[in-house]
Amino acid sequence: MEIFEAISTKINYWVYIVIMMIGLYAMIAKNNMIKKLIGMSIFQTAIILFYVSIGVKEGATIPILYHDQVHGAHDDHHEADTSHGENGVVESHATDIHINPDEFTNPLVHVLMLTAIVVGVSTLGVGLAITQKLHREYGSIEEHEILELIKSGK
Amino acid sequence: MIWIFDSIILIFLVVTAIISLQVKDLLSAAMIFGVYSFLMCLLWAGMAAVDVAFTEAAVGAGVSAVFLIATVLRTSRRSSD
Structure with a gap:
């Protein structure tokens, strides 16, 4: 059950390894450009x-940010400023904009x-431009055929 | 529920990656690679990375598939492996 949980909760990472190794195998073992x-x-x-x-939560x-998350907080700030202005107390509510970072995925990645x-x-x-150039030069896009042509002096 | 959605797309991703590398016809390989890119785009939209998702849909799936098809039509369509 623990193994199942380790696979299911991190399935993205398992599939990432599988797909990356499929691509690496194709880059090394396939003959066609x-x-x-x-x-x-x-x-x-x-x-x-x-x-x-990595960035998913x-x-x-x-x-x-939604409209009311920015402008709603700004309106509160304005009202608070006028109400406190009568008492002669000036308070800055600029830090009152409540944005909880847990609600958003990490945008850096x-x-x-x-x-x-x-x-x-x-x-x-x-890479595809080089492939077309090779086809024009050697008439083939297979790596082993091009290597044969180069080895035999064309 | 989103877990099931992600899992289905991830399974299809591996399947399309293997098929696009195994099929002998290069035009089919290019089209199946386009399917792979659109599945990746869906996955990123599900993972709340919408900017990456529509960049992948436009650049990854669209332009890459066009480049591949243009090269296949200018060179040969058959692959030895």
Whole structure:
């Protein structure tokens, strides 16, 4: 039962390892260049899955402030200011905006992973351009055929 | 309930990753890789990372699939493995 709980509560991390190893296997063992590049993309998305899984909290929502969470607190501040102004007591309620960080997922990893997605599609584009160049040069996109052609002096 | 949703998507993720690497037709591999990316996008929307989700839907699934299909059409469609 403990093993079942260890797998079910951290299933994202288990699947992340499986997907990353599938991508690594494809990068190493596949002969076709396009298959290698698909494997590379799967590898990259697996790492992004790992990072996004870190930022998830139980029962948390998307990291966007609602209108009343910002402006409602501001209105309270204004009313409190006028009521206390008669007594000559000036109090700052700027810290009264109640935002509980447990209600939101951690947005830091999301920002980092946005960059990682764009870098991933860039590397895929460069790799596919090299694949097209190889096909124009050697007439094949299979690694072993290209190596044979290079070894035999073309 | 969201746990079941995540688990189903994660199982389909592994299945589509394996199929897209095993299928001999490269155009099918590109399309199944698009399915993989959209499943990843659904998973991130479920994990409250909506900005990552729609970037993945636009860039990861859309542009990557177009790049792969363009390369497959300009080179050869059959794969040896």
